[in-house]
Amino acid sequence: MRLDGPESDNVEDRRRQGGFRGGFRGGLPGGLGGGRRGGGLAVGGLGGVALLLLFLFLGIDPSMLLDDGSGPNPYQTQQTRQATPDEEASRRFVAQVLGETEQVWREQFSRVGRQYQDPTLVLYTGGTQSGCGGAQAQVGPFYCPADQKVYIDLDFMAALQQRLGAPGDFASAYIIAHEVGHHVQNQLGILQLAQRMQSRSDQEDANAIQVRVELQADCFAGLWAKRANDARQILESGDVEEGLNAAAAVGDDRLQREAGHRVQPESFTHGSSAERVRWFRIGLERGDLVACNTFAGLPSGGTP
Numbered sequence: 001m002r003l004d005g006p007e008s009d010n011v012e013d014r015r016r017q018g019g020f021r022g023g024f025r026g027g028l029p030g031g032l033g034g035g036r037r038g039g040g041l042a043v044g045g046l047g048g049v050a051l052l053l054l055f056l057f058l059g060i061d062p063s064m065l066l067d068d069g070s071g072p073n074p075y076q077t078q079q080t081r082q083a084t085p086d087e088e089a090s091r092r093f094v095a096q097v098l099g100e101t102e103q104v105w106r107e108q109f110s111r112v113g114r115q116y117q118d119p120t121l122v123l124y125t126g127g128t129q130s131g132c133g134g135a136q137a138q139v140g141p142f143y144c145p146a147d148q149k150v151y152i153d154l155d156f157m158a159a160l161q162q163r164l165g166a167p168g169d170f171a172s173a174y175i176i177a178h179e180v181g182h183h184v185q186n187q188l189g190i191l192q193l194a195q196r197m198q199s200r201s202d203q204e205d206a207n208a209i210q211v212r213v214e215l216q217a218d219c220f221a222g223l224w225a226k227r228a229n230d231a232r233q234i235l236e237s238g239d240v241e242e243g244l245n246a247a248a249a250v251g252d253d254r255l256q257r258e259a260g261h262r263v264q265p266e267s268f269t270h271g272s273s274a275e276r277v278r279w280f281r282i283g284l285e286r287g288d289l290v291a292c293n294t295f296a297g298l299p300s301g302g303t304p
């Protein structure tokens, strides 16, 4: 990628603020397909079932990943240290990608007479507190609508990308843009409508709605890449392939298969590899919001 635009000021780097010290008090993390925690519904980044399988594979109890956000803050925040050169480089990369998303989404919103409110992106290591409860890195990148922040542990993301076979700077940018896509959905009221629909649905239909939410975030990531590239030529050769590869790597079917499980489409919460690639590509080729209506054709009549 070629990133020489301005860095965003909305990166909150918590990586030098000590580490997580306390224990989690149980409960399913929102990142695993949408549990309601501490007043917010966290939206997972990579794949709910996929990550659940990953946890089982890694021997991590997902019920330990998030607390309810109440009680004393178990995070140590007093001790700070100097950023290492690697940390500074990664902060800069993230701030530039976020800055690119801000430029694109401000423009897209102003076209429809709306004003885009920039989200905050929190970088953390190990664990941190969010408006949707406490989070450990194993939950994967996620967006918390309650505090309008994207949470990313870059070390964990790098390890996950390596495990999934989705390396590259644009693969990372795709993941960030996907999470920002959830923020866009939040701003447009799509998350709220989807939640209302889910509350009236059985588990299988609720999963199907969640898949539409996730595929739309993939489409928004593609839309962002096209718009940013049209304006500022951010893409280099191989970048699109990296993005498509990353989208395929986090498809529910592939992750279920890789975890040694039978593929169960009714349990999907993020969509199959083919669907994720398809919607990322639609966003990338069309570059407009209307093209990203992943909800058309739902039994509920295509709303939201």
Ligand SMILES: [Zn+2]
Pocket: 043, 044, 045, 046, 178, 179, 182, 214, 217
């Ligand atoms: Zn997501």
